[in-house]
Amino acid sequence: MAARGPxxxxxxxxxxxxxxxxxxxxxxxxxxLRSLGDEDPQVAGNAAAYLGKYGSAQAESKLWxxxxxxxxxxxxxxxxxxxxxxxxxxxxxxSELGRELLTALxxxxxxLADSSKLERLRQLAVGEQMTQQVESAISEWNQRPxxxxxxxxxxxxxxxxLHYETDSLERFKEKLKRFxxxxxxxxxxxxxxxxxxxxxxxxxxxxxxxxxxxQGETAERAAGRGRQ
Numbered sequence: 641m642a643a644r645g646p647x648x649x650x651x652x653x654x655x656x657x658x659x660x661x662x663x664x665x666x667x668x669x670x671x672x673l674r675s676l677g678d679e680d681p682q683v684a685g686n687a688a689a690y691l692g693k694y695g696s697a698q699a700e701s702k703l704w705x706x707x708x709x710x711x712x713x714x715x716x717x718x719x720x721x722x723x724x725x726x727x728x729x730x731x732x733x734x735s736e737l738g739r740e741l742l743t744a745l746x747x748x749x750x751x752l753a754d755s756s757k758l759e760r761l762r763q764l765a766v767g768e769q770m771t772q773q774v775e776s777a778i779s780e781w782n783q784r785p786x787x788x789x790x791x792x793x794x795x796x797x798x799x800x801x802l803h804y805e806t807d808s809l810e811r812f813k814e815k816l817k818r819f820x821x822x823x824x825x826x827x828x829x830x831x832x833x834x835x836x837x838x839x840x841x842x843x844x845x846x847x848x849x850x851x852x853x854x855q856g857e858t859a860e861r862a863a864g865r866g867r868q
Contacts (some may be wrong), residue, residue, distance in 0.1 A: 641675065641683065653682040656690035664694040673699060676706045681733040685740035692744025700751045707741040711764040714738065718767040735767070742770055746777045747803040749811060752818040755781055777803050786819075787828040788852065790837055801825070813844055821849035828855070 641652040656672050672695065675687035688706070691699040714721060714734065721735040742761055746753045753761070758781055762774045780786075780802050791798045798805060799812040806812050825845065827838050842852040 641671070644680065650682075652680075654686055656686050657693065660690050660694040666696075669695050669699060673702055676702060681737040685733070685737040688737070688740040688744045692740075692748040695744075695748070695750060697750040700745070700748060703741055703745050703748075707738070707745060707761075707764055710734075710738050710741060711766055714766045721767055735769075738766060739770060739773065742773060746774070747805070749804070749806070749815060753777070753781075753803075785824040785826045785853070788825045788841065789828040790834055791829075792834065792837075809840075813841075816841075816845060816850070817848060819848075819850060823850045825850065825852045826855060827852055 641655055644652055656668060656675065659668055669691065672687040672690045676684055676691075678684045678687065684706075688703060691703060720731050721738075722731075742765065746758065746761060755778070758774060758778045762771070762778065765771045765774050786802055789798075789800045796807060797809075798807055799809065800806075801812075801815065804815055806815070827841075829838070838852070838854075845852045
């Protein structure tokens with residue numbers, strides 16, 4: 641990642657997240673935490689993306705720290721962040737860094753961005769695009785019950801809830817554990833072939849004190865179904 645310059649490729653701009661797809665390790669998190677302060681905003685942005693997807697809960701405070709510093713630096717300079725037509729790619733990369741920090745905090749694997757955290761993100765957002773991103777996350781949070789979506793393709797499957805997405809059932813269950821007991825989720829899949837996945841997640845959530853219902857089904861009816 642330190643090898644850069646005209647004679648090198650730009651692989652360091654995506655190296656952490658690409659490595660994380662293959663194997664997550666505390667050493668990668670250590671490198672990512674250091675890289676949040678990298679002078680290259682694309683490297684720093686990729687570090688933020690890595691920490692959001694694969695970092696431990698301890699990474700959250702560092703992400704907040706860097707977003708606060710980034711917001712203070714660019715607040716009032718929104719026009720500069722939009723100035724990409726004249727070749728100011730540095731500013732574009734800085735804009736992307738801000739969005740990567742925000743995305744990591746809003747949809748991180750190892751923590752839950754509740755209403756208070758989302759409100760803080762709104763206060764730190766700089767520019768229309770970041771503000772819209774946070775507003776969308778807040779709107780999702782305020783719409784209850786929250787939806788769980790599942791999509792299956794040949795050789796791939798995707799799970800999502802609110803602004804979090806993963807291709808791993810194990811990691812999805814880890815994320816769901818972060819929601820408060822008593823939470824009701826609605827199943828956003830109308831494919832009958834996914835019924836086995838619905839049952840597995842429903843049983844898992846019941847063990848966590850939560851409920852998963854079909855579209856149009858009440859939590860009380862779901863509880864009765866579970867006792868049958």
